[in-house]
Amino acid sequence: MDLPAADAKFLKALAIAVVDHQSGTFKDIAEAAGVSKATLNRFCGTRANLIDMLHDHSTTQMNQIIQDADLLQAPVLDALQNLIDGHLANREMLLFMMAEWHPDCLLEDAEERRWQSYSDAMDAFFLRGQHEGIFRIDLSAAMLTEVFASLMFGLVESQRRGRVARAAMPGLLRQFFLDGASRR
Template sequence: MLRPAAEEKLLKALAVAIVEHPRGTFKEIAQAAGVSKATLNRFCGTRDNLIEMLFDYGSEVMNQIIVETDLHEAPVPEVFQRLVDGHLVHRDLLVFLMFQWRPDSLHDCGEEARWLPYTNALDQFFLRGQREKVFRIDIGAPVLTELFASLLFGLVDGERRGRVARASMGATLQQFFMQGATAG
């Protein structure tokens, strides 16, 4: 589902505001996102609705990245580069997802189903890469998916905290992952 550009811009700003003001009032979150409290109220109504909207948007974005990378046909190294670049374009949303995610929340409220297409697609991509001898076969495809996500989230958080340079994040992630996961 394509969202209007203004809605996407607001959702991204709200994702950042929630991360920067985790205990902020609705008014503080609105101000941090550059809108009035009334606008935020009309947009989502409650903090819980806002969080749900951001999770929905995050899921849409992550699944769109999968669609745009051509996981099944393009050469594996090219796909991997597209995956890294596609995710880093949405680094603010990744920070929100990282800060809101709790391992125990997935099974309790059905959240796992939201992310299943995304993780399954990545698992299949890494399995394809193993079959084509691009990735090591002694590490399971689901583990490669988890390692990829962990490295990605770790670098994005490191950038947010001023420890990682934005300019080199994509190359660093690709080099570190590929050197540690190559078949040869």
């Protein structure tokens, strides 16, 4: 779903407002996003509709990141940098997705398996990188996906709280993912 740029920007603001006011009222969310309750009501109608819109948009954005990263064809390290850049460009939706995550969201019988294609693509990418000798093989591809996602989320959240400089994040994510915390 291609949204007008203004709607995509508004959804990013709303994603952060929902994360910051998870138990807040519709009015609290509107105010945090910098609009009136009436404007928010015209945009989505209800809080449930807003959450659905945010789920749909975040799923679309994460799948677009996967597509744009060219995980199957680009050189592995280029694709990794593309992943990092794409996630950072969509940090608001990433934060929303992480705030909404729950353990049964990937179960076979879950009502919606929104993030399964994302996880599958990431697992396949890390497996490809292992086969090409780029990523270590003593960790499963699924574990590399989880480490990458956790590191990405942790640094984005830390940047939001002022503990990590935004400008340093792309290089920091790449270096830390590839080299870990070991001293050189």
